[in-house]
Amino acid sequence: MQFGSLQEVIHQYIHNGQSVALEGFTHLIPFAAGHEILRQKKHDLHLIRMTPDLIYDQLIGAGCARALTFSWGGNPGVGSLHRLRDAVENDWPRPLRIHEHSHAGMAAAYTAGAARLPFGMLRGYVGTDLPGVNPQVRELRCPYTNTAIATVPAINPDVTVLHAQAADRQGNILIRGIVGAQKEAALAASTLIVTVEEIVESLAAPMNAIVLPHWVVTAIAEVPMGAYPSYAHGYYARDNAFYRAWDEIARDREQFTEWITRHVLCSHNHSEFLDSLAEAA
């Protein structure tokens, strides 16, 4: 486990062509890390996330991804992810291979990955067209009851990136609030990078809170507001107005590219990104 700046950590551990999961189910989405991937112009990534959300809309629109594994690709409560749509519908800015699941299927795949099982299983996908378009979704017979069970191959990302509330000086990680499938995604990965709101002397974690112990963490970077415009429970709320505004920004290719250039590429780090948004407001 090492501490480092976000720039160093992304540079050292995320490489072109890798499979990368930036997880966080609506809560604790690692936006700062995603933006740093974009700044460092990582490419040919296989992106994995249950809900691609705005962060993958940005990475896909900027041409960082060759493939996407996902289970729900909308702007929550608002509508479409226009950059994801443009990639799927028109191959812009480049073709995007999609591996599509349901939430339950993807949760089973992460859970299997964390347990180092070859596949996950669920009673799922029955009667739907999803197995017809995703050959990874298959079926086996239970050896005890002979009932049919759907299977999905384990997801084991090369790198998982999370955002969390806090790390202590040893590098133990505390996550609280809506936890999604973060623990599973973290333990399924070969490399685990975590950005945190703050580094503290003691986590003072409630019993049963999610603590990822330091020896499963590869690297930690302290990035206050690192989940913005998503949120960090106990630190700041989700900026629902930003999610609404994104609909208009992302609708048009040129406007999107201008936004990315102005706010992400022309900022050296997350602090400057937040400043540039404040100036524009």
Place this chain on the structure above:
Amino acid sequence: MSIHSSANTYTPDEMMTIAAARLIWPGCVCFVGIGVPSAAANLARLTHAPDIVLIYESGGIGTHPRVLPLSIGDGELAETATAVVSLPEIFSYWLQAGRIDVGFLGAAQIDRFGNLNTTVIGGYSKPKTRLPGAGGAPEIALHAKQIFVVLKQSPRSFVGKLDFCTSAGFLNGNGERAQRGLPGAGPQVVITDMGILKPATRSQELTLVARYENVSVERIRAATGWPLAVADTIDVVAAPTAEELRVLRDLHKRTAIAHAGDARRSRKIPRAAAGQVNV
């Protein structure tokens, strides 16, 4: 568009939300998504069913949101929940294990057997419109003891043939769902902005059983992309009461104010944070 009744003026969307809320019973364990399902379930909680258990796929069990969440994972849902569990747990121990009474789903397309499409319009590999996709819907449709579907009725949404089946209803009808061993009972009611449909006993084809006042059966037929089956007797759904409208509008008003507050915060938060950042 609004309709004038003797007591109140209301919109078709309000009528749809209120009609859906009335179908929820006290104590019902309800798995809800964002949009009309969330509004209807919370309206029921704030009127006749204060003890319903609202479950959102983000992990909140027994949530009591003061305002409607914009996203499925708003902090409001966690803060007001009895328990917050992980996503794999919600889908396996709660939904798959059969602990949900009603799953509330919307869709872009529905067919006559209540099968739902939220994936694509057009072909899958090069779609005309790429929709968000499955999310929790396929397994909600599979495992909830019954499904309520809420969507606006038009020939574009009520189609003869789905472009893609994301979530199973009665498949091809005539008992196929049960024969293939799907555990839940499937879509037992479809609530639209014009009326209410229920599956016929034998064929399981969706049949119009009720209409809202001032909406004719002919208009509903015209808004359906297949020859619509109509029950022998059509009920007229009672117009919203003054109390239902007041509670629903208060909820939407509180929600709008709360989400506008996010906009003010968003301008402040980055500035405030900039001072704290050590780079």
